[in-house]
Amino acid sequence: MKKENIILLSSICMIFSACSNNGNTQLPEISVITKEEMTDIISEEFSVSETEAVMNDTSAADTEISADMTEELVSEASRLMGALDYIDCIGGGNIPKDENDIIDVDGRQYARVCAQFENTADLEQYMTENLCNSLIQSIYSHITGGEEPYYIDIDGALYGYVTAKGCGYPWITEDGKPVISITDVSDEGFTAVTKFDNYGGECEMRLDIVFTDGLWKIASISYDGITF
Numbered sequence: 166m167k168k169e170n171i172i173l174l175s176s177i178c179m180i181f182s183a184c185s186n187n188g189n190t191q192l193p194e195i196s197v198i199t200k201e202e203m204t205d206i207i208s209e210e211f212s213v214s215e216t217e218a219v220m221n222d223t224s225a226a227d228t229e230i231s232a233d234m235t236e237e238l239v240s241e242a243s244r245l246m247g248a249l250d251y252i253d254c255i256g257g258g259n260i261p262k263d264e265n266d267i268i269d270v271d272g273r274q275y276a277r278v279c280a281q282f283e284n285t286a287d288l289e290q291y292m293t294e295n296l297c298n299s300l301i302q303s304i305y306s307h308i309t310g311g312e313e314p315y316y317i318d319i320d321g322a323l324y325g326y327v328t329a330k331g332c333g334y335p336w337i338t339e340d341g342k343p344v345i346s347i348t349d350v351s352d353e354g355f356t357a358v359t360k361f362d363n364y365g366g367e368c369e370m371r372l373d374i375v376f377t378d379g380l381w382k383i384a385s386i387s388y389d390g391i392t393f
Contacts, residue, residue, distance in 0.1 A: 242357035248295035257332025275324035297384045335362040
């Protein structure tokens with residue numbers, strides 16, 4: 166049965182119910198609704214329903230986009246965390262070297278590096294592709310700079326300072342993946358919060374990540390109340 170027929174039938178029922186059992190009660194005044202007015206009412210109700218449906222669809226789409234964005238940012242953060250860990254190991258001398266190819270330079274021993282870097286330019290490029298210059302200068306300036314850099318070029322090849330191997334960030338993982346939460350998302354960047362094993366104890370780290378020079382990079386890291 167059509168909706169307008171149901172409404173008209175309901176109006177007729179109201180008329181009969183208004184009469185008393187002896188039929189002497191005066192009928193109330195009833196506003197007559199024309200077919201055109203009824204059509205407008207029905208159309209308006211349908212329009213509201215359709216608007217609500219569109220809003221619900223839009224809300225679902227926004228939720229889906231937000232989930233996709235979060236997944237993308239977690240992926241970028243995970244990749245940068247891997248680079249940060251590797252660079253920290255490099256800064257601690259923990260990189261494969263040929264201990265049979267050692268050259269003494271001003272009383273310091275350097276062994277030829279056996280990694281993907283051919284020279285200091287390659288090493289510096291890797292750092293600048295993943296870290297902002299402010300963070301490099303704050304923690305890792307000794308890698309290729311300063312009076313006693315850890316890595317130098319000798320005859321066009323990369324050599325690394327022979328020292329105790331250490332450093333790096335052993336990330337706390339679940340199912341083989343680091344646990345990362347994303348906060349403070351903006352047009353300029355976002356913050357990734359994670360944890361690492363700091364000499365036997367869990368330590369939370371905040372990584373401020375920005376999009377610059379067409380790349381995602383770590384601008385700063387914070388843990389133990391210190392920001393680098």
